[in-house]
Amino acid sequence: xxxxxxDHSDLDHHSDLLVGPDQAPLLARPYYASxxxxxxxxxxxxxxxxxxxxxxxLGAALGPxxxxxxxxxxxxxxxxxxxxxxxxxxxxxxxxxxxxxxLDEVRALRTDIAVADAFTDPRELAxxxxxxxxAGSGPxxxxxxxxxxxRWAGHEVVELTALVGATLLLNRFAxxxxxxxxxxxxxxxxxxxxx
Amino acid sequence: MTASTxxxxxxxxxxxxxxxxxxWMYANYHCNIACVYCLTESGPRVxxxxxxxxxxxxxxxxxxxxxxxxxxxxxxxxxxRPEMPDLLAEISRHLPVIALTNATLFQRRLLDRIDVLAGLxxxxxxxxxxxxxxxNDAMRAPDNFAKVVAAIPELVARGISVRIATTVESIDDVExxxxxxxxxxxxxxxxxxxxRPIVARGRAIDHGLGVGAVxxxxxxxxxxxxxxxxxxxxxxxxxxxxxxxDLLITRTTAxxxxxxxxxxxxxxxxxxxxxxxLNIR
Numbered sequence: 001x002x003x004x005x006x007d008h009s010d011l012d013h014h015s016d017l018l019v020g021p022d023q024a025p026l027l028a029r030p031y032y033a034s035x036x037x038x039x040x041x042x043x044x045x046x047x048x049x050x051x052x053x054x055x056x057x058l059g060a061a062l063g064p065x066x067x068x069x070x071x072x073x074x075x076x077x078x079x080x081x082x083x084x085x086x087x088x089x090x091x092x093x094x095x096x097x098x099x100x101x102x103l104d105e106v107r108a109l110r111t112d113i114a115v116a117d118a119f120t121d122p123r124e125l126a127x128x129x130x131x132x133x134x135a136g137s138g139p140x141x142x143x144x145x146x147x148x149x150x151r152w153a154g155h156e157v158v159e160l161t162a163l164v165g166a167t168l169l170l171n172r173f174a175x176x177x178x179x180x181x182x183x184x185x186x187x188x189x190x191x192x193x194x195x
Numbered sequence: 196m197t198a199s200t201x202x203x204x205x206x207x208x209x210x211x212x213x214x215x216x217x218x219w220m221y222a223n224y225h226c227n228i229a230c231v232y233c234l235t236e237s238g239p240r241v242x243x244x245x246x247x248x249x250x251x252x253x254x255x256x257x258x259x260x261x262x263x264x265x266x267x268x269x270x271x272x273x274x275x276r277p278e279m280p281d282l283l284a285e286i287s288r289h290l291p292v293i294a295l296t297n298a299t300l301f302q303r304r305l306l307d308r309i310d311v312l313a314g315l316x317x318x319x320x321x322x323x324x325x326x327x328x329x330x331n332d333a334m335r336a337p338d339n340f341a342k343v344v345a346a347i348p349e350l351v352a353r354g355i356s357v358r359i360a361t362t363v364e365s366i367d368d369v370e371x372x373x374x375x376x377x378x379x380x381x382x383x384x385x386x387x388x389x390x391r392p393i394v395a396r397g398r399a400i401d402h403g404l405g406v407g408a409v410x411x412x413x414x415x416x417x418x419x420x421x422x423x424x425x426x427x428x429x430x431x432x433x434x435x436x437x438x439x440x441d442l443l444i445t446r447t448t449a450x451x452x453x454x455x456x457x458x459x460x461x462x463x464x465x466x467x468x469x470x471x472x473l474n475i476r
Contacts, residue, residue: 023441026410
């Protein structure tokens with residue numbers, strides 16, 4: 001897959017904005033070394049200097065850190081569901097299940113059922129309230145900030161809030177570019193009844 | 196400013212031979228002819244994709260500031276841009292220039308305007324593949340041979356430095372001897388004649404021509420285009436109307452230090468990307 005050379009307006013409306021392995025730019029090649037890097041990398045590879053700057057940030061924000069995997073996936077799936085990002089919800093539904101969340105918990109995060117029907121831990125409920133506020137379009141009130149601070153340390157609130165922001169960035173990126181869900185993810189969702 | 200007065204990682208790498216000293220610019224992609232082995236599928240009807248004059252001047256100035264030693268200008272046919280003689284003169288104030296041309300546009304008006312290059316550190320590298328018109332023109336364009344052998348003495352007589360580039364799959368000794376006799380007779384000495392293989396990129400692929408080349412086969416000559424910075428002038432090729440990105444370095448071309456440092460990092464074998472194991476998809 002290559003960028004159109006003759007008519008850039010065509011490129012802007014082209015359905016396929018992803019760089020295939022045969023055209024992976026030099027700085028992007030490490031991301032293709034293990035096979036298909038996924039559509040986020042394949043899109044960012046169009047701008048290699050952006051890819052190699054963005055990926056460490058996204059890895060730090062969404063990847064392993066001082067906050068446990070389950071908690072991070074709660075934030076990612078919930079934020080993506082509120083943002084209406086089909087790609088991110090589907091991809092991270094699978095990751096959330098792998099992280100140990102139950103089917104009902106994932107359904108609740110995806111807004112299919114009420115949060116209160118799946119979550120009971122006060123800390124997680126406080127976090128979900130915070131995510132709903134941060135990922136929403138309304139004001140972030142002092143009361144909302146105080147509520148999450150009662151259950152979470154300051155550095156945790158900072159990191160989790162950054163995680164919401166990074167997820168929203170990816171949500172809009174994936175939605176705007178109509179990134180395709182991978183066949184493995186689609187098959188797993190079907191198996192779990194979460195298509 | 197000379198390379199010996201420039202400090203910094205690029206200047207050091209160039210001085211040590213880690214990084215080639217030449218920076219290339221693709222001035223444009225359109226051309227008045229359509230050679231069968233053209234890397235960029237250039238021709239009369241392709242999008243020009245012009246690297247504008249100010250950008251070229253900025254590249255030249257910054258290349259000198261960073262410690263590069265030479266400039267190359269290629270296309271497309273660069274003299275389809277009317278301002279090219281004056282632009283080459285201007286950028287040669289920063290570093291010596293090799294400018295590639297098919298030399299088929301040197302009618303009286305352009306020859307008069309190209310006088311500005313006489314005595315400047317600008318060499319015109321002209322394509323001439325065969326000593327016979329039929330064989331030469333079959334790969335390039337009708338009347339190409341006649342126009343080239345007419346233009347070269349005119350340029351030489353004007354004090355313009357001329358080099359000859361021969362691009363062939365193969366050439367036997369007899370034919371090569373005749374070609375060399377021809378360019379000597381036109382006023383171009385042997386040391387200004389280069390022979391290079393057809394590279395299997397661009398239109399050459401469609402004609403089953405050329406040798407395959409991977410990144411390690413190509414000198415890491417920073418190449419600036421309207422679409423970004425590439426590893427080599429063999430990088431920003433076009434096939435099927437689509438720009439190849441496999442040798443793309445960065446889309447950012449200004450400041451020039453951005454692609455230059457990225458290229459140096461690649462040359463030194465230190466690409467980032469260890470975080471690819473983070474499984475962000």
